Amino acid sequence: MEPVLPFAPDLSGAAGHLAGSLHQQLRAAILDGRIAAGAALPSSRNLAAELGIARNTVVGAYDLLVAEGYVLPRRGAKAVVADLRARQATRGPATAPPIEDPRLAPFWRTPFLRPAPRPLPETSFRVGVPDWRHFPHETWRKLTAQALRHFSKTPFGYPASEGLPELRAAIAQHVAFARAVACTQEDVIVTSGAQQAFDLLARLLVTPGVTRVAVENPGYPPLRAAFAAAGAQLVPVPVDDEGLCVECLPDDVQIVIVTPSHQSPTGAALSLRRRVPLLEYARTRNAVVIEDDYDGEFRFGGRPLDALQTVDRDGLVFYVGTFSKSLYPALRKGFVVAPAWAREPLAAVKHCADSHSDAVTQAVLAAFIREGHLARHVRRMRGIYAERREALMEGFDALGEWLEPIPSEAGLHAAARIRDPDQAQRILALVREHAPGAQSTNEYAMAPLKQPAIAFGYGVIDAAEIRTRFGALGRALRRVPE
Incomplete structure (x- = not known):
């Protein structure tokens, strides 16, 4: 006999979001033990028939449960609920307060913002990780030793929060050469990876509960989290083989976030015929565009399309870059190229969040770029x-x-x-x-x-x-x- 769910999912108020509502209710039942570890889920066909919904809706909900690790698929058999106790035991004792604790701001009560990393073999199809085996480690060690010798002869001090001048100058030169981004040292703010760049821009641009932000769907979840945590109203916009569907943007969006060079996760590039309309959309609505130049360094086709910032003539685009893919993620170095009107406010936000930057690693990276090693x-x-x-x-x-x-x-x-x-x-x-x-x-x-x-x-x-x-x-x- 088909297994019967121990509760009746309520989809009455979920018009247009049936799969999401079903997924959330199944996950809640798994977490609170109403569906026990090892229990087989009903087949997607039978559960769809029981609930009177399309089978694809059930399949979508099941896929999310599998992706999150709550359900284990089995070849030729029904999927079963994972043993969450075993997974939690491998993480050590929980130290976080209960998610319903009123002392937490509502956004941070969400329990799944930091999913547990999946154990993967050393070589895998993992997305977003560069190869460490071919990195010029010896060159990096020599430059690090040089930087340490230099700083051993200077007084200890707090470097400027927006980054060392030599690194900001090296970044400006690099992106001008590699991505045709028009900027100077003064336009560059150094950040701890792209994620801090998104967090700073969210603090700078979002009025909580008011600002509507268009995000790619599917898109990079940590980026969405930064803006949601700042109180933005997220507006999902579909993507296709030409990137963000600009024609689907609503009229009342103040910020558009886009990955035009290599969309995350589909890999599509924002087509030339959509780039000008996107900038025109922002110009006519007094909106801004945040350009995440994700994976833009590695191009395998013809001449790469210029960055959006390159063709921006109205100060609409914040250009975000990182060295996590071109060098290595543990470096934790990214940057924002800001339009002139936002440079000082963004520097103030950076100073508030991270009043001083590290000096040694920035000096090493500046030399690495300046001497041509990065190129x-x-x-x-x-x-x-x-x-x-x-x-x-x-x-x-x-x-x-x-x-x-x-x-x-x-x-x-x-x-x-x-x-x-x-x-x-x-x-x-x-x-x-x-x-x-x-x-x-x-x-x-x-x-x-x-x-x-x-x-x-x-x-x-x-x-x-x-x-x-x-x-x-x-x-x-x-x-x-x-």
Whole structure:
């Protein structure tokens, strides 16, 4: 007999958000023990029939539960509820206060802002991680030693919060050469990675409860969190093979956040025919655009499209960059190129949040850029990543019956849509088994997508292993499920 849910999901007030409401109610039942660990969930077909909703809606809710680790898929059998106690035991004792504690601001009572990292093998399809094996470690060590010798001869002091002048100058020179971004040293604010840049911009631009912010859906969840925490009203805007659907922007948005070079997670680039209308939208509504130049350093097609900031003539664009992909994430160095009218206010926000910056690492990075090491490293890695990307494209071609590649010519990952949404749960389960680290775009979405895709990173996996793992994935997909 089909397992019966121990409660009746209430979807009466969830018009237009059925999958999201069902997902939240199932997750709550799992967390409070109404659905026990090891219990089999009803089949998507039977639960859909029982609730009188489309099967794809149930599949979308199940996919999110699988992605979050609450449910374990099983080949040829029903998915079962994970043992959360075992997962919590591996994390050590909980120290956070209860999520209902009124001493917390409402936003920070959300329990899933920091999902537990998934254990992955050293080489995997993890998205957003560059290869550490080819980094010029010896050069970095020499520059670090030089910086330490220099600072040992100067008085201790607090560096300026907006960054060392030599690093700001090096960044301005670098982005002018690599991305045609027109700026000077005075326009650059150094941050602790791109995430701090988003947090600072949210503090600068958002009036809590009033400011409406358009975000890509699917899009980068930590970016959304920074603006939601500042009190913004998030407005999800769909993306397609040409990036953000500018024509879907509502009239009352004050901020538009976009990843035009390499959309996260689909990999699409914002097309030329949408870039000018986006800037015109912002100009006519006195809005601003935050350009996250995600993965913009690595380009494998023709001439890269210029940054939005390059064609901005009205001071509309805040350009955000990071060295996490071109160098390494632990460096924690990013930056904002701000329009002239916002430079001093943004510097004041940075000083309030982080009154002084580190000196040694910034000096090392400045020398690394100034002496040409960054440009040489990016050129070298572009060739290495291009070989891996080609192997991934071959894998997509071989699995064309199940996966449809999303056009992409940049970055460290590529994505492919699942052609038949009814097979999404089975395909995702096999991908997690044979391509660890790959992620469903539902993990980036504000609500389950009608046609999910899968993003495969190639930053830390060699071409030969990509071919081997895709071969095994293809064989598994071709086996008829029991």
